[in-house]
Amino acid sequence: MSTEESVVQIENVSMAFGKQVVLKDISLQIQKGEIFGLLGPSGAGKTTLVKQLVGLEIPSSGEVFLFHEKMPSLKLMKRIGYMAQSDALYGELTAKENLQFFGTLYGLKGNRLQHRMEEVLKIVDLTDHTKKTISSFSGGMKRRLSLAIALLHSPEILILDEPTVGIDPVLRKSIWQAFQMLREQGTTIIVTTHVMDEAEKCDRLGMLRDGVLIAVGTPEQLKIQTSAKSIEEAFLTYGGAHL
């Protein structure tokens, strides 16, 4: 694969918390406009890896580059949309006020902010709930609003840590359709997941187990290489634990 189109480069990244090594010598390139899934059981290191992509954690060794710039880089923040595993929303504000607040942080204002708010609310199906305070939202609604905030400033790279946890299958399907549409527009999407049907929808997958990247490829390649019928079976064949 050409490195010209590569927008994420992870080079020999290792990470330890005290004596616990949670990422072991990970190297990976992610191309512009692909949906890249990070798949692995709980504790495999997915969140730690995506936090390094955003610049929230710094590797113990190795380097991470986004758009060929070493992370962490404040100036890249406007080009990145990040949705953390736990929602970072203001509970006493309404959904609309949360969007306005985060939109302003990203430099959006006036008609552009209004237009983007309407677009992202439609994607996550929250248009009718903008006046409610977050403290009255369900877990799934909070996830959806967090996703809307990550999308608000039309970032070139979207980094999503388990974006569809707590979201029902119908809405999950429509959110994945939105991801496909964004990808067609050139957005690169990196998503962590445990969900098999989501893994199948990714252009490529990286399988993580105990901090080791045990396999990388398209869902089809990973299944063919292991003669597996499913991604889960392929994961087990590569030496993964149960997802």
Ligand SMILES: Nc1ncnc2c1ncn2[C@@H]1O[C@H](COP(=O)(O)OP(=O)(O)OP(=O)(O)O)[C@@H](O)[C@H]1O
């Ligand atoms: N700040 C931290 N301090 C100490 N240990 C940490 C810290 N963050 C993560 N870990 C440890 O690193 C390991 C990997 O955690 P991580 O959250 O990256 O896994 P994950 O694959 O995202 O899991 P899950 O799917 O449950 O979110 C775990 O053993 C976790 O306890």
